[in-house]
Amino acid sequence: MPPGLRQKNKGTNKDITCYFPQKKLDPYKGRLIVCGHGDLLHGGVYCLLSDDHGNRWRYGGTRKAIPYDQKKKKGDFDPDENQPLELPDGSILLNARNEYTYHCHCRVIMRSFDGAETFPLDYLRFDEKLIEPRAMASQWYSNGVLFFSNPAHETKRINLTLRWSYDNGTTWASSLTVWPQASGYSAMTMLSEDSGHLYILYEKGVKSSVESLSLAKVALYGGL
Template sequence: MAERKVRMFVYISCFVFLSTVTSSPIPSVNVKPVSPVVVEEQLIWLSGGSEGEVDIYRTPLLVATPRGSLLVLCGARKYSSGDAGPKFLAIRRSTDKGQTWSPTAFVTDDRSPDGFNPGSIFVDETTSTIFVMYVHCAHHYKCNVSTLYLINSTDDGLTWSHPRNISEQVGTATFDPGPGYGVQKKLDPYKGRLIVCGHGDQQHSGVFCLLSDDHGNTWRYGGTRKSIPYNQSKKAGDFDPDENQPLELPDGSILLNARNEHTYHCHCRVIMRSFDGAESFPLENLYFDEKLIEPRAMASQWYSNGVLFFSNPAHQTKRINLTLRWSYDNGTTWASSLTVWPEASGYSGMTMLGEDSEHLYIFYEKGVKSSIESMSLAKVALYGGL
């Protein structure tokens, strides 16, 4: 059965999906218009017990390292597809722009009945350190206290440190990073700051950001946007921004794109913006992007050369139709879109290699009947062509 799935995915991935053009604003004269097309795709992990104790691979993390490698990570769920339960943190590494990959390695093993949730990956460019922040006991099914951990690699992802408990600095209230990536500010204010944003639990939910101004040694809480109501369970229609992804725009502001967990106002994304380095997310800078429809899932955003990219399963209720959109005005309007995979698809992450401004990588959950059947990496040529 697993072999048939592999053959099916390889066959389907040979197709190149062209963009669906919509009415769009004309890009700035200083911005080169993009015409994305998927030119390569590789199956990274196949669920179903094909590797050791792992039942399901979920929650994609993707990063380009300072040395030009690509790292893919995910939560390798040992016994079931549910969020709770023990997991490995699985990793593979490519040093040739995604052409070949190292064998799967397991960086952490939580050995716990109520396991960890990955998490956010981010890079301190100053120290060339790669970090992964993750939470243990996020769901409180078989444990009571959440603990936030940080691991790091200083050798391009080859080896990783022992987990460091940073709940000693920020407390034990549930903080579930990302999932996705954190950012290091390249511009003022607070140039060099590390920012990791995430969400809380069912009662104490909303968007929360952790900040470090000393290269990840110490952390504190920054901007928040709490759910309404707070400190009580939620129901359909409540305001509850959840899984989220920050990025830095060219003016130094932080743009945060969040899951709308209980579909307040719409089946669409919640957008926030901070002009003080994620110290705050004022209410006047919050809006709902009704163009970015969603079925309540993780999404990703990326910025390069005047273009903002966004990926998610573009459907109001089903995790299908993984779509890449792009904007020339920081998301005020969306110029056009590309269907990356029309069938079952879920969480996604994006990155670009530092020396290659013409290709975007999308790592996402992919399937035919279910999005948790596999995890795949698509390479997108931003200016067309094979």
């Protein structure tokens, strides 16, 4: 983990979740982008950028919690665990946990058009379709389809659901229940040699979401 991001979380017992996408398109083709979140007082989204394959890192776009450097309460603005991905136009779509349920029990969506240098307020919104009980979620883009997975419930970590969108998350076409009972964090991927399946690794249980880890293989075009 880059030292700057570790320092941001120094002195707390809260780990930072990071993702390392590399831009495939302009602007800033080849850039590495790491986005994480701060601690309980210094909350918000923080991104680190590298344009030399990870040899040097610097801070990029941030969206700090409000209030900042102050104890939070329900209803405060604090985007937390998040995942960025690149869309076909080269922009960065960031989907974040809404830690203190500002505005809704739903996800915070941000967009950057300069390689995660900035996340303009004009492109920050709340997706009320993506309800959440405050948990990490996952998103994946492939062949014109944006996928999103999380426990789809406003207060409980249950009902892990896969949704998909054909317009970059403006609307959600449909959904699939992966596991209806206790479920929590999830992560998605595809194999380079298997474009017909989406793999979802997720926390799964009956009474508690942390009873086990499970891997779901979802056929995207029918069949096994």
